[in-house]
Amino acid sequence: MSGARMSALATLRSQIERIETHHHDRVALGHGEVDRALKGGLARAAIHEVFCEGRQGAAATGFVTGLAGRVTTQRPLLWVRQDFSEIETGALSMSGLAELGLDPRRVVMVRAADVESALRTSADALACDALGAVVLELWGEIRQFDLVASRKLTLAAQGSGVTGLLLRMAAQPLPSTAETRWMLRAAHSPPGSVWDVWGAPRFDVELLRNRHGPCGRWIMEWKCDERQFSEPSAYPQPVAAAPAHRPDPALLQQRRAG
Numbered sequence: 001m002s003g004a005r006m007s008a009l010a011t012l013r014s015q016i017e018r019i020e021t022h023h024h025d026r027v028a029l030g031h032g033e034v035d036r037a038l039k040g041g042l043a044r045a046a047i048h049e050v051f052c053e054g055r056q057g058a059a060a061t062g063f064v065t066g067l068a069g070r071v072t073t074q075r076p077l078l079w080v081r082q083d084f085s086e087i088e089t090g091a092l093s094m095s096g097l098a099e100l101g102l103d104p105r106r107v108v109m110v111r112a113a114d115v116e117s118a119l120r121t122s123a124d125a126l127a128c129d130a131l132g133a134v135v136l137e138l139w140g141e142i143r144q145f146d147l148v149a150s151r152k153l154t155l156a157a158q159g160s161g162v163t164g165l166l167l168r169m170a171a172q173p174l175p176s177t178a179e180t181r182w183m184l185r186a187a188h189s190p191p192g193s194v195w196d197v198w199g200a201p202r203f204d205v206e207l208l209r210n211r212h213g214p215c216g217r218w219i220m221e222w223k224c225d226e227r228q229f230s231e232p233s234a235y236p237q238p239v240a241a242a243p244a245h246r247p248d249p250a251l252l253q254q255r256r257a258g
Contacts, residue, residue: 065100133163136165
């Protein structure tokens, strides 16, 4: 075997080993049932699709922000937005991302004039192993995003180890090479007064496609400080603790009555 062929074979083996290593690299989301369905967590170095109705765009954006926060760690995040998406939903708020636990200093925003530019930019970004994740946000039914385009993004993610998150608003799921596919809706707040239930964002999450496990539907709550998802909280009625340096008023009243 010639030296050139041996070198090419060694390179191919190295690429396969790298892909297999990334394939088993998962990050736990924090929600027990979801992590079990995902065999330990969300797979890095893969493509994940998040779909929603147009009016559910804010909820889906929040969910994708949470996923991005889990997979990026200390690396930058590139967010590619189609111009039409910004017209429909408005500009992303950096302070809003910060409130969800995502450091805006690590977020690079790219506005693409059309779908072709958005897909090309995302593919190039997914091939850059300096990034932690790439979010591609597209609005509506898009004929350019077919199996060929999906496969190109998947191969780029597998080769570099970068995770791709596709945010598809006002679109119907089509066949793709995505590792997982999600349908997002805003979850109802628990019953009670406004001040009692004010707290973490809640998502009604349906896992429509899971290449390595079961699908399902859950309520997932995002803990901004911990930067992870969890099962929904019960939101019990808050009770103020009695001051340690003052006597119990009830005991004082009993003594006076006696």
